[in-house]
Amino acid sequence: MEEMPKTYDTAAVEQRMLDKWLEGDYYRRSAGVGDCTVTIPPPNVTGKLHMGHAMDDTIQDTFVRFNRMRGRSTRWILGTDHAGIATQTKVDKKLAAEGISRREIGRDKFIDACWDWTNEYGGFIVEQVKRMGCSVDFSDPHFTMDDDYAKGVRKVFCDWYHDDLIYRGKRIVNWCPHCTTAIADDEAEYKEEDGHLWHLRYPLVEPIDGQDYIVVATTRPETMLGDTGVAVSPKDHDKDKFVGAKVMLPIMDREIPIFSDFYVDAGFGSGFVKVTPAHDPNDFAMGERHGLEKINIFDETAHVVEGYGEFTGMSREECREAVVAWFEEHGLLDHVEDHHHSVMHCYRCDSALEPWLSEQWFVAVDKLKGPATEAVTSGNIKFHPERWTQSYLTWMENLKDWCISRQLWWGHRIPVFYCEDCGWEDALMEDTDVCPKCGGHHVRQDEDVLDTWFSSQLWTFATQGWPDNMELLKGHHPTAALFTARDIIALWVARMIMASTYFLDEIPFHDVVIYATILAKDGTRMSKSKGNGVNPMDLIEKYGADAMRFNLLTLVTNNQDVRFDANIDKKTRELIDSPRTEQARSFVTKIWNASRFVLGNLEGFTPGEPVARTQADAWIFSRLARLSKVVTEGISAYQFGEVARELHNFFWNEFCDWYIEFSKASLRAEGEERLQTQRNLVFVLDNALRLLHPAMPFVTEAIWEHLPKAEGEKPALMVAAWPEPETLASWIDPDAERAVGMLCGVVGAVRSTRARYGISPKQELAVVVNAQPENVTVLEELSSQISVMARVSEFTVAAGAPKPAESAAVVVEGAEVYSVLTGMVDFDAERTRLAKEQKKLAGDAAKFSKKLSNPGFLAKAAPEIVEKDRAKLAEIEDQLARVEAQLAELG
């Protein structure tokens, strides 16, 4: 067996493990009891992974590795998303930098450029996923624009089209004049801005009660060019007299009606609302109700169209200034107020969105809502943490028809064909250039592409052969769980549920796990513009992948966001340090070193079963059995933070700090004692590595290679068997746990006595333990271990042993520990300490006495609680008596 290197070289080991796993082809496990299929939320091909991905992927990998080790048929499907707008914007920018414009080169060449981009960045992303240790199925990557995937998307469109779930309509959509495309409501972001409320005078055609104009209030004066009405509230009876009258729209000299509509709030502004049906969704709705004309004054880049004289060709901003100037010049600007309001911005390019009237495709959601709601209310799909269920249901309830067409080139082109000759129109699975109705050759395809989310809604099943190869899907759908961020519950999760329930008549996954949003150290969102984002690859480089993963796992609690502890250089934007990741790295190092100790002490080892030779052995086996239960249940319930803490506590505080220390004395012995200790150490380490592996795959796999193995053991820890709680359950031993607890107390007592009196560790002490009878054997059994750990020269233990002269006594549960300090101690300090101890114990005793003399408590509390507290009180009173006896002795 080759020796383990003294230091753990993360970069080299990680690379070697990746090669090993890939060579062994362990990623996909096809045969097994039960299925664990997980689809990775496909990252956009636009660039690098961020901390959110790192968190998401770590959680998934922990879950997937755990299931693989448990023997489930396991497949974690890898893929990337073509991300329509995002990618197109990036490619546009890249081409622009080379002096090329999209329109110049045309659609086909532009799409080629997008593919080049995809191939470059898609590969980059796969590489990053790999470096994090993610055990995705690398042999079968998917992309939302793959041919087979595209076929699925097309089928969804065609089926919904023919089932009347997809329709085309002229509607107000959120238009981005920069990206020149519509975007969905969910893709619009509101931003608070300081603006103005302009009060404009609109002259009445006929004066009413001597009044010859009314005042409308607007935040967007430029849209007045397209006004076709003025509305008042039906509750605002002062304005009843105006209803039915007409105003002469300034500049345009158009007569437009005044009407009443419930939408209007009489209390806001002037109480008169100018109505521009083509440039505001609410005005559009009013326009529909009152049969108003919809006049579109802007082109696709939000410049004023032909026919508006001096205003034609102006941008929105220029037009606003010009219109306001015109009103001022003509004495029609009543007044201007400051007004704080929110304005929609494009989530991609951040331009202010323009509500714009245009022809778009929509999905009618009415028929999809029911099953998608039912899937969650029935409990078939569960959200973790549970509170997200309500968010989902609220969103589902308020769901409106979904605008799915985008005026882009990069994406799934809408498969609707039109005949220019006879007006035929249909959605087709295969392209055609001949009209099936009239045989004409003037057939054209719709120019628009589909919303990216339209294609990603099929992710759980179009990545698994649907619609052609249903055999692949069998047994792997619904998938086990979806792990994702809360901000795409509506955009993505909900739509996957709708698509899956519609096309497969089943849910896409059983559980939805929402992880916390990762914030920067100061509690704000990590963002590119602020330069406070942390790059997971930098963390891996500095601390290793296992350290990054483990730290991230500790952050998974029920919280909805977490602050990531990392310092970033403001100028270079490079990672300075991440203290908590550094702590996690210490844990990795600890695992490495402890393993090195065990493996370095295996001389003369022969394989054999673990046997609890001492109570210490029984104790660590018992703790291990409990750990396996906690970890197994924890991962199953997605409680990763708790799992990480339990693993850390077991390995560091129990295994390293106590068990390995106990073992040192036994390893110095010879024969059976040494051999059995070696076997026990190997047994515990082996199981601990298995339990740690899903969280920290690299270091555990690397160490495991060095471990002695049973005949026929699996070739890699990654596919080795999980320590199931049931098979370890027989090791659980509460007596041993109690005994070792007492024993640790004895060691601690000597150590703290030593520290209190400033006695050098080199100075050995004589120690006498007066133990309760049932504890005597344990202490005798481990006396040599205790002597090593507490630096004791002479260790005696007996029930009722008298306190030696000039000794310091410490009372612990089940024993009294006397350290002989002849000539070393100032007993005043000892008196003070004991008095403090007495006070604390007396306080505790009073607390419990009070509780136990409360008739309500005795009558109503659970019997085992009462029993436990009685025992506790007895113990405290016993300790108190001993402390008081010692105080009396000191005088």
Next chain:
RNA sequence: GGCCGGUUGGCGCAGCGGGAGCGCAGGUGCCUUACAAGCACAAGGUCACAGGUUCAAAUCCUGUACCGGCCACCA
């Protein structure tokens, strides 16, 4: 406007009905041959505030005050 989180030792966080925990930082002492990226020991909190429910509240309920997020969008 509606909904959801948070408020626990100097800092970052766990715990979410039965004696206040973890990790850092700080203190003291140790290079005890696995580990100084370490070990030991000690110190540090009336669990935001006010009511209530309960035999019992950091934990459940109501309200208040600050932080943070999501959804809606009144021109």
